[in-house]
Amino acid sequence: AQSVTQLDSQVPVFEEAPVELRCNYSSSVSVYLFWYVQYPNQGLQLLLKYLSGSTLVESINGFEAEFNKSQTSFHLRKPSVHISDTAEYFCAVATGFQKLVFGTGTRLLVSP
Amino acid sequence: GAGVSQSPSNKVTEKGKDVELRCDPISGHTALYWYRQSLGQGLEFLIYFQGNSAPDKSGLPSDRFSAERTGGSVSTLTIQRTQQEDSAVYLCASSKGQGRNEKLFFGSGTQLSVL
Secondary structure (H helix, E strand, O other): OOEEOOOOOEEEEEOOOEEOOOOOEEEEOOEEEEEEEEEEOOEEEEEEEEOOOOEEEEEEOOOEEEEEEEOOOOEEEEOOOHHHHOOEEEEEEEEOOOEEEEEOOEEEEEOO | OOOOOOOOOOEOOOOOOOOOEEEEOOOOOOOOEEEEEEEOOOOEEEEEEEOOOEEEEEEEEEEOOEEEEOOOOOEEEEEEEOOOHHHHHHHHEEOOOOOOOOOOOOOEEEEEEEE
């Protein structure tokens, strides 16, 4: 069975600082990896996904994540965060059909 | 509709009562999912529908939980004899079809509080 670990429940950073949100997964088969974001008072939205091909994937708002098979990781990074990036970020893994297994989430708190 | 709609947005109930949570998926989306988000927990998969059938019910935590989907559209999640541990945000999501390429669209959830 797949599982996802997000070790950091909360990550406080200052605006314009870089950030990395960690995600590790376990699975015995090929996986597909996702990051979803939940802004305050909004529903979950897909941020980016890795299905195959290039191991580095990017979102339209400057986030990127790199699939590392040897380390079973899919960490999310952004070189310079904005106040508006304050949200909860969920890493998820799927095999076969889209039954997503989610991590416990990391709350990113960006302050001025 | 424009997005996945869930109702009610908040539900407070007494222990032992039954509750029904409703999900209206995006029009034309054949796949529908229910997840539960508890404090300090990740999103827990409950059940998945493809059309009106539920090929995967593996996440339902007990036989007090059931779900149905009619007309390939609206779904209802029913919790009988609610317990305090059922308190959580219940999220519904839909996608165009089945498969890893399909993006899930989530509703805003129903916050269930069992007193």
